[in-house]
């Protein structure tokens with residue numbers, strides 16, 4: 001892949017010494033980029049919100065409904081089966097915590113330094129993709145997320161989204177650091193299989209040893225393209241390990257396949273050519289949306 005030797009030093013920089021041209025060049029080459037301290041100013045407020053949202057989600061568990069991906073509580077939190085020996089039978093995976101519920105989270109998505117880098121990567125006209133996402137690994141065995149490409153879940157018509165995943169606490173090999181495979185954004189779309197944590201790559205072909213762990217501190221932001229292979233192992237610490245994710249795309253880009261299992265992806269692939277921008281317009285965070293008549 002030509003990136004076998006990439007190390008964290010090759011893909012990292014500090015927000016205090018930001019070089020946007022280098023950031024773009026690292027991202028273009030590796031499909032990922034680490035900006036130390038990027039969102040540190042938002043983290044205290046976000047941590048307070050996440051604690052409240054997670055406690056509330058757990059308190060709603062007796063009203064959870066079963067869905068394809070696991071169970072959903074009335075607030076919208078996704079739970080999956082808990083690890084062996086846990087004191088509950090369900091654990092949080094995707095917490096209902098987003099731009100509709102937190103000013104600090106929304107402010108982090110509009111951060112000018114983050115947007116300078118996103119604009120350098122995507123071009124002048126940029127919209128938010130999604131409403132913000134918060135993934136939580138519960139303590140003492142919280143779920144692993146197999147190596148995967150986000151494009152397996154939301155294939156796009158054009159370049160696709162850029163994500164910024166942000167740490168909320170010291171995140172290391174014990175509590176579930178993000179692993180990335182630098183250069184893998186150039187591999188095209190790979191076949192995924194169904195795993196415990198939804199779509200993932202075959203772990204015989206893509207063992208963790210092929211990936212680079214990125215340890216970090218609260219507020220470190222990890223940028224990755226939606227075809228960059230990434231994932232994270234279990235949380236073996238005794239504290240929750242949340243991350244919050246902001247995603248961006250070109251204003252003309254849109255999802256053509258949305259999926260969470262091999263079977264529903266195969267169905268969605270049949271309709272990909274009919275997809276339109278239509279109602280998928282996100283809030284514009286840089287530039288302008290030119291008018292396009294889709295009729």
Ligand SMILES: O=C(O)CCC(=O)C(=O)O
Pocket residue numbers: 135136145150165176177178230231232243245
């Ligand atoms: O580290 C995590 O919680 C998983 C992040 C991830 O795999 C994703 O954002 O797709």
